[in-house]
Amino acid sequence: MGEAIAVELAAVRDDWRTRKAALLEPLRAPGGSSRGIHALLRRLAHEADTLLCSLWTAAGLPPDLALVAVGGFGRAELFPYSDVDVLVLMPDGTSIEGDAQLKSSVERFISQCWDVGLEIGSSVRTVDECVAQAQADVTVQTSLLESRLLTGDLALYRGFCRRVRGLVDPQAFFVAKTLELNQRHNKYENTPYSLEPNVKESPGGLRDLQVILWVAKAAGLGNSWDELARKGLATPFEAQQIKRNEAVLSLIRARLHLLAGRREDRLVFDLQTPLAELFGDRHRVAENGRLVERASEALMRRFYWAAKAVDQLNQILLLNIEERLRPSQPEPVPINERFSMRSGLIDPASDDLYRAQPEAILETFLLYQTTPGAKGLSARTLRALYNARDVMDASFRRSPVNRATFRAILMQPQGITHAMRLMNQTSVLGRYLWVFRRIVGQMQHDLFHVYTVDQHILMVLRNVRRFFMPEHAHEYPFCSQLAGGWDKPWILYIAALFHDIAKGRGGDHSELGCREVRVFCRQHGIGTDDALLIEFLVREHLTMSRVAQKEDLGDLEVIQAFARRVGNERKLTALYLLTVADIRGTSPKVWNAWKAKLLEDLYRATVRVLGGRAPDPQAESEARKREALVQLGLHALPHDAHRRLWDTLDVGYFMRHDAGEIAWHTRHVSRHLAKAAAGGRRPLVRARLSPVGEGLQVLVYTPDQPDLFARICGYFDQAGFSILEARIHTTSDQHALDTFQVVSSIMADHNRELIHLVESGLERALEQAGPLPAPSRGRVSRRVRSFPVTPRVSLAPDEKAQRWLLSVSASDRVGLLYSIARVLARHHLNLQLAKVSTLGERVEDTFLIDGAELQQNKRQIEIETELLEALAQPA
Template identity: 65%
Template sequence: MSPTTPLLRQQYRARQAAVLASCSPNLATPCIRSTLRKLSNLADEFLLTLWRQAGLGKPCALLAVGGFGRRELFPHSDIDVLVLLPDSPTTSLDAARSAQIETFIRSCWDTGLEIGSSVRTVGECLEEATKDLTVQTALLESRCITGSRTLVADFRTRFRSIVDPQAFFIAKTLEMQQRHGKYEDTPYALEPHCKESPGGLRDLHVILWVAKAAGFAEDWGSLARAGLATPFEIRQIRRNEALLQRIRTLLHVATRRREDRLLFDLQNSVAQSFGYLAPEGDPRAAARPGERLMRQYYLAAKAVTQLREIVLLNIEERLRSRSPAAPRRIDEHFFDNAGMLDIASDDFYRRDPHAILQTFFVFQSEVGIQGLSARTLRALYHVQDLIDHRFRNDPVNQATFLRILQHPSGLTHTLRLMNDTSVLGRFLPPFLRIVGQMQHDLFHVYTVDQHTMMVLRNVRRFFLPEHVHEYPFCSQLAADWDKPWLLYVAALFHDIAKGRGGDHSVLGAKEVRRFCKRYAIAAEDAQLIEFLVREHLTMSRIAQKCDHTDPSVIAQFARYVRTERQLTALYLFTVADIRGTSPKVWNSWKSKLLADLYHSTSQMLGGHVPDIHADIRERQHDAIVELALHAQPYLSHKPLWDTLDAGYFMRHDAVEIAWHARKLSRYVESPTPIVRARPSPVVDGLQVLVYTRDQADLFARICGYFERSGLSILDARIHTTLKGYALDTFQVVSPDPTERYRELVNMVESELAHTIAIAGPLPEPGKGRVSRRVRSFPLPPRVRLRPDETGQRWVLNLSASDRVGLLYAVARVLARHGIDLQLAKVITLGERVEDTFLIRGSALQNQNTQLAIETELLAALG
């Protein structure tokens, strides 16, 4: 290390900090470009010093490439440089020159310049550029810092000759599509990557890259002069680019590293740097600072997405004009221009505002149209002011919107396009209020408008033959449904009132009632739509929190839905809604719960009067048939069945009853615990059977074992035989999707039996770690304890943020008070739990004890 290196490192850090401080305490948006340029110039200065100290000079050259090449250096971004060497054999890289370059690179790192370096001849650069699109892109933005200008000029001339603008455009757009796919093709992720996500800075870089490769423009100003974007569009691009650059810079400063993700635990700190505060007592500032920041980010990302599409289409059309194809006329106003819907003139919408919605109907109904042309997108972008109160109440526009909703194909793509172009929110003002609105309920992973689009997509798939394999039962029901558009309207409105305060289902029902009245939708259809919006959470709640093996629960739900038509619609809608929250929330267990509730309710609505004794006889008969298939001796099940009451047979199906009989018929009075496990027939996990003498802390011991083993309980069915034995069945899953459950069977059977047999006090629960999202958006724990309708048992509802050991902590509280557990519904919604227990015990009859139990449970949940 050179003696001057520590001093240079100290100087570089001090001057970098001074640059950041000179802009403003909050790195205000207007000066962010100047700040990034100053950081780039500072790096240039120190690189030049180190270059000279290393003794480097002609015939070599030092080039800045990538983002550093366009003088855009963020506080902790890599400083990408290229040491360019000539091809001449007389100046090949000898040992002395190699040592100088190594000294230069080492000195850069020692000084604190985190460089990404490459050392290549001109020929090697060209060879790598032809093989690697990333290298070609980086070299496209090269900038000479020092060295031989002749060498650099030769490199640039030869480099331009190998760049094929058309091929480069295609490659970069395909690369962009792949990148967008990594981020779920939406700018509305709750933790977006401000550089790589759709609508991020990288999308703007793509525009300049393809424009440079084609020789159309070098920067935003020349892009406008080339006629590829209007001055207004360039102003919008610059404004949103500066906002994204400011956010990225603040992320680097806040974390002191290269962090480009707007993580939950960073959103509020960045928002405060923007000046977003929530003073106490100010109702206008009720939203969290982070939510206000994210709303601004989403609007910027959406604008970038629209503008990127417009400009890239213009560039594509300019490239294609070298070999143009004649557009196909659709009618007097619309054309098919190479698969893109084009309009006849730029002022078309000003002359005929009705054509705004008509554009989307043509896009939806015309075969072969894949998108909107640059002219169409630009025209829509510039006439948003026309979509006002008069436009919304125009009968022609309302009729067109209904035609879009009722058209048999293309609805999902059309409404997404309407949302992406901001037409949907302007035409439906209540929808505009949920665009970019975050949800901090720990299980939605999309903003409200994107969740709405996901639900709409899911409902639509029920009616498409190519998706039958995804939703077999839903597709079967949808095949007999006469008006799919009623479900689409409900999907559009079901969460439209979120964020207003109050019950969003009730408020949404009022909104959709007004919509149906304004659009003259028939009374019967309007009633069904309103029912779905108001009750879209009801079926999920009953399926996941109530004991729907209880005929009274089914009877009450049947009275609620009233008709088979409403039941079917609510079932379809519930499946679509749950699947639209997060990929982690839906599973086959929830599918089974909903399907079982649907079938039981459908039978009751069809006139089937529940006969408990007949149902039990049928299940026993089917179980005996199942036993015979497994070659079990005749009446081998009788010793076990003689100890079981009607409640057991009502809560288990015939296959489970037969499995229990096969495993337990020889152990009815076993003095030691019996544990049997098998791959679950209903979820990707294990079904575990526990049979042992009942004890007060049994459920807690079992929960403790499963949680120590990394297995999550989805469902627990607790039963006590007439001889005082616990016969409990659990559905458990592993958080590791690659887990081989067959290999776990022997382990669970031996270890859990041993755990139950060990006497002694229950171990203390561990301090379970919580996720970043839970830390950033903690959910206040809630406990509700109430008697059931018979007054014989109690229903305990718990809601809290999920963490390891949570269920065990709850079970310890119940065991401490001698509470018997009869049924457990353990529902995990992303990173939030909604658990329901059916319990009984003498302690529950005392109000003081009830209060103590609730207090201890709140402490355990917290």
């Protein structure tokens, strides 16, 4: 008997899989049309309904029970791998625990559902239990509101519906669901433009549309988009746009499930390209072979534009529903003859205001900035803006009135961040600033920007604005100090708005952006001096970061060259502020205290040069020595204890280290040398919390050897530390005096343990003889596999041809720096400085090196080839 049932279930499972595969086959056909996607999802739900009903009958469940579809399945649409949520509804007074036969039947039904391949989410409750659950949890209440009877007792189901719907307080339900929506949006950083968005849950996703229908249904305002349009909550055009964009998102989600072979609602990097190909997108390549656009970029733009429309329409409809639910409306407060304010929301005098007077469009955002108490735009305003997009044409952009208004928006003392974000959300910014429209929803495949270009620009604008706000001074103390003396914040706002505006066009986006901002300044009446400063900032916005993170700031020629490029302190200050805002606007993971120190050190050194102080390395090193001696005096060292070390050091050492570091080195090395004189020559390793405020600073003093740097890198890799910077110095008596800045993911909670770990572990590693161990071919991250960085190596002499600058760029992985260090050791290259810059999953490392083999072209080629092999991504 059991074998017969198993055979029958196997046949049912095979039949279900066959029918499901046949239904889903159209999703595999390349093409971008979303027409018919809802019909397909309904047919899939219908097939699941039929299967459930047959299993219900086969399980022999009593006729006074009901099988109810709830949640997403209750909407009669089923995505390929979504859960099939069902409720086994029982009459009040029924107890499954007290009825063995009923319990057995229910368990048999549920297990057979799983056996035939239905991924069900099931609950078994009486009507009273459902009501109690719904009263306690608004999520359960929402799930039960979306219900439909599959089979069983119709009267029981109708009684259940009456009681559940009787629980709903439309106003309380609206508040609960909008709070949920806000929490969900916060989780996804309030933007649909993340690089791996969730098609269902992200802002602008399918869940936002479901929220509208939930609250509308709870308030008795309609169950479909057409009903909402008939009742005036949406215009016919808005209902059409919602249905079109909902279909696009549904098709993307259905194909995601299909490609992943499971429920997957995130547009993860691994699936973006194959999904794009299902939509018929292909990589676009120019005639010269340069990649113009990835297939995944076209797909993501399709998603972003749909999500943006959904986000806008979600705001409009929810505000409309809220107005219907509000028992009484406060009287509007006039702002001027064209606008009033009601409940803090700006409202137009008439629905056709923007069509009749297009110049009122930008005025809306100026009023939003300047009107006390204004906290947003009303549903009428949002709707009017959405329906007036075609008004914002070329003549609109050329209008002197609109140009003056946009300039006024930029020059307001407050509200710039909120105004620009709202202008972008409502599509006004891209319609007025046409060059901005080209980068809305544009991905950045550099593995350290976590936002699209438009969102990154707005993040940078926000950061600049915060420099001028006292409440954020604790976040940016030095920037806030500099901003306090800056007279025209709007110069920095315009530079932030244009610094990456030419991304994705090919060519140097800094130069192209400079041309765009030149035109903008001319059109908007920006004075010549201010316009030239803005152009400089856009053109040079990457320069300060590059110099600080890749060049030797202890070399005065580097500082002088940068000072010549900047020209004056006003330009330097503006560039510093924009650079900090830019780096902090790429990703929360990119900025750190070490980068902050490098930029601040470069700023201060350049200010001194621009102030007319002629560089004098000898005088500077003597000043640092004097300051270090003052600090050493606090530690009761013998009067001349420093001389034995300092007599072996040159000016270069003192220029690369500040007085605090010199004193720290001297204190430990002098004691070490005193012990060594009494016998023993063990390596010295000391670590401390970094004075910068992040990570550890590690001192190594030991007899020099060719593979020393490689051994140290190998230890840090094995111990789970990342090296941010290495300053390498060789004393005149052939000792290495090296300083490393390192960080670990577990720094915060285990400082003392990590300091001890480094001091003892690295010391043991340096005492070990023998050949260097082979580097581990560490696994690369999922993002790197999806967007690999082509390894690059650049080897060039400095201006004096005495030292060489080695620059490498590659995808990050465990053991990468050690692999590079082994190549340097193999060719007996001396390392003087290493700067390690990790940008998301990409590394850009710079090494200052010298060595005899660099003087031979053949050896240079060998070194570069071996480095490229070391950088290559493991299979």
